[in-house]
Amino acid sequence: MAQKNKLQFVILGLLNQQPLTGYDLTKAFDHEIGEFWQAQHSQVYPQLKRLEEQGYITHEITISGEKLEKKLYHITTTGQAILTTWITAGTPELTATKDEFILKLYFIRTSRDPRLPEMLSEQLQLHSEKLQHLQARLTTVFPTKKSQTENFGHYLILQHALGRENYYVTWLQETLAALPHKA
Amino acid sequence: MAQKNKLQFVILGLLNQQPLTGYDLTKAFDHEIGEFWQAQHSQVYPQLKRLEEQGYITHEITISGEKLEKKLYHITTTGQAILTTWITAGTPELTATKDEFILKLYFIRTSRDPRLPEMLSEQLQLHSEKLQHLQARLTTVFPTKKSQTENFGHYLILQHALGRENYYVTWLQETLAALPHKA
């Protein structure tokens, strides 16, 4: 089933919170939800068209300034039903990750490979930055207990992503430290 | 750069260990390397053709039984150079994961959502199975210290995947346990 077009559900989910334009949705993939899902505007606009054809969303045109037309999309009752069905259905397929660094590691034969230290260090740097970014996000977006309960799912997955990165960084550090020293 | 065709490097990497047929390669994506990379035979055969056209691999035909022709592919010196270049180059892009379950969680608003317990339980079940599978793989494929040093990269990433699943399972358990009880 390819990917079963999950993009449609992300869009429905976001529109279920508030009406948005294609541009707004695209921005969301760079910001809030960007840690967990990504899409370019060249995917968003055609998908909005399809969702509207199916009757899951509608749009109204608003004018910004003199003549800039914005299409503000709303979810329909049908759309909400589709969204609920998707969320409520099971999720029995685990996502297979394709991590290029991990793939490269697979082809390293010995612990004495001279490329290993730099490879691991580079990833340590990258994942440390990501970890710090997530830490900052978590404290910015969810500073209070109240904010955490108000958007519980988002809080959960941010916190989950943080833990995942934390594990990655720890693993890289331990692996680096365990490498044999130069003979 | 889309995906920069990493499949070609996986194939080169596997052929660098030993000559293989397209069928062998496809099987490898179900077994050894399947935890870390996946591809169907419909991707493998065309890719082999392209790699041969580029001069990175060659093939010899062997006959199995009476008349079944097998194409056994070998990596060339050029292919080895390409492979080394890829491994040695930096890997500055972190892979953005698209986990459908995580995506669904994003749209759960409150910790009292009645769907949360089943959703988390289902994932706990799935990730526990995966964890056990990885544990079994690790002890089967790398039973001795010697075997670990002989295929160090593979050992590292299996162990890494194990740790990752272990974190996922722990997180699911903790999250489940922290859910509010029915009022």
Place this chain on the structure above:
DNA sequence: TTAAAACATGTAATGAATGACACGTTTTAA
């Protein structure tokens, strides 16, 4: 002995995703 499973190699259709192309408006800051 015979049927199923595994071996073996390909192509075609379709869908998902990226990057480039294309155009125009509004706001903001130098």
Place this chain on the structure above:
DNA sequence: TTAAAACGTGTCATTCATTACATGTTTTAA
């Protein structure tokens, strides 16, 4: 005032990936 950045909406070409189509051989186990 004017140029850059951000806003805003779309298409097109290409690549990546899955599923289905297509065909045949060899081995294994009932």
